[in-house]
Amino acid sequence: MTVKTRFAPSPTGFLHIGGVRTALFSWLYARHHGGQFVLRIEDTDRERSTQAAVNAILEGLDWLRLDHDEGPYYQTRRFDRYAEMADRLLREGKAYRCYCTREELEARRAAQVARGENPRYDGRCRDRAGPVPGMEPVLRFRTPTDGVTVVDDLVRGRVEFQNSELDDLILMRSDGTPTFHFGVVVDDGEMGITHVIRGDDHLNNTPRQMHMIRALGYPLPAYGHLPMILGSDGAKLSKRHGAVNVLEYRDEGFLPDAMLNYLVRLGWAHGDQEIFSREEMIRLFDINGVNASASRFDGEKLKWLNQQYLKSSPPDSLAGAFEWQLRRAGLDPGAGPAPAAVIEAYRERVATLRELAESAAYLYREPLQADDAAIRKHLTPAIGPPLALLATRLGSLASWTRTGIHDAMTAVAADAGIGFGKLGQPVRVAVTGGTVSPPIDVTLELLGRDKALQRLGRAVSLTGSGAVA
């Protein structure tokens, strides 16, 4: 049997970080077993489904390169199929029409809760003789009333449910559209899904869906219910924990592989290993190793991982995303050094590509934006002459390389009778406008001779002016 899994989001919002983890595990399971991965959009709720949400899901999966072999299927395009199956169940007596109104249902639920019972449909239309004139009924599934249903969950093990605790789910709404439960079951059956890997918020739905699958005559898939991802405070992951939309992570300058690597380690491990390439994830992942307990999302560790990826990726492979970040920051990538060189110099001092773009902005922006406090502190009158001397020496350098620059600086520092650092920081402030950058020789090399000399010259005039305290 070839494995076939699916990711079945409902397009009612952006692609959530928890949804991505579910998609990842499902995708990994399929890839690990050489199977198929299906994407299915569960848009049966027409009120809340939007095209924008569909696009966000597609864009997110595409960014992460979680590719599917089939789909995307849209449930709204399969309505006639659900209707057929519904008719069949009705004819076979496995489903029945229910004429209870929402108000009646609600009142009964309230009464049940008041009595300390598990609120559920009481089955009163099960044996109703005829229709109620002028009313469109819903179609309900006739769930077995006794016995036990066992879910052999791939991550939780054996879970038992008393059928008496289950009620009769609605299959078709009074407007003739299918409900989520029915769509899922028909689709999983018809698409030949062998392993249903989803969030554990569905564990309670599983026994009911199993009954429906049997009634429909489909083979039962295996189930694996993944634990939730919580916010850093243990509460349900939401906006106030920071970004929950994957695309925000892209915008923040995270790398898709780092994202996946972080997510795969939430609930799964392979010994002490922290870094997994895509290939390793696929080779090593198995659902048996997945934890049953919920985990918290830790943005700090994600950043650390992202930097690990930044440091180990070929700079050229990061160039496109870096340039994209520059443009987002309103900078022109063509106005500065080659992206790969900047990445090379900065990747161990930033955690994200966005931070990189911010840190390296001085390379692309003209005129320089300088920090006043840094100028006051480092561009003192005393440093004026050495700076001027350095400018002269650099101006006559045969070739603009970091070693040549470094030698010139060493010589000027010696002439001035100061340590390298006493010269380095003022130069850094002069050319970057701040106190933080890669090694100063590398920084100057990156900037290029023209800009470096021009900024040095301006700094010299600053040291001689009243601008300095």
Place this chain on the structure above:
RNA sequence: GCUCCCUUCGUCUAGCGGUUAGGACGCGGCCCUCUCAAGGCUGAAACGCGGGUUCGAUUCCCGCAGGGAGCGCCA
């Protein structure tokens, strides 16, 4: 309220009857150093509680407590 699930450092986790309970993020210290990082070394930090089972429980079983999910003509 009812049903179901979960419980190892602050966090992510390793562990699958006998370990000085390991690693990683974060945090502290030291080293390196022109700044910031990165890196190296190092330190503090955990088996929720109570019963069993067993020669022996972090590990198996049962309670309790705490946390979570579900209980819609939402998905």
